[in-house]
Amino acid sequence: MSAQQRTKRETTMAEKQELSVREKKELVAKEEKTIPGRYYVPYADIHETDDALAVVLEMPGVEKKDLDIALENDVLRVDGQIDFTKYKDMEPVYTEYNVGHYARSFTLSNKVDREKISANLEDGVLTLTLPKAKHAQPRKIAIG
């Protein structure tokens, strides 16, 4: 993919629209949380290429060290904690959004190579790259 193609695609995605605000969605978990504080569902994009699936999650305010990514029984669980000690001695006078931890789970299919999952956190956006297992990658069949 050339740099030019990439730029073009980014521009189309960005469009010239104004960004709007959406209310954060509170997490409705199957199991109860044992730590206090509300959880929110991070916005996610999922896209797939020939050799990998990517899950992109928006978790503003979560530091690398407070991020927990676990894979258990086909479920990939992402948990991001907010370090609220930063808000110490700060008195809210006007607020438009609430601050809380983030959690979201994804069920994986068997086409993901579990050993090779990688994660990258940048500007509050977590990108999980899930490479496809060899058997799940597309193959060209030559006609004999």
Next chain:
Amino acid sequence: MALLMDPFDALTSFQQALDAYRTSGWLDSSVSGGGAYPPVNVFRKGDDFIIIAEVAGVKKSDLDVQVKGRTIRLTGAKTVSYPDKSALHRRERLAGKFDRAVTMPVDINPDGVKAEYRDGVLALFLPRAESEKPKSIKVA
């Protein structure tokens, strides 16, 4: 917010405090209203104010902050990109431009304004102008 002592209660009470101030009319008389992106929270710390905005996915280089008088203007653009030849299974993240102004109720010292951007959160430290600081009057 004097309850910040107990680490287990602190977040809950902080979240409640944030909720209590939602829809408060603090900035109503100004030109900026609610509903604009990015959403902001305004805090007071001592004499000074702190504005915090969540702008996950916006690059530092795409973020611009201007201060003029009592007004702080936040402009920028957020791009969401996908690799070529990819199939989209889920698309919740939004991209676009934003331009927002927040007017403070007191004069701020423009030279003392500091901006920090980390992990998708923008924090602006706005020191109150010297002329706005309360003066103690000695009772003769």
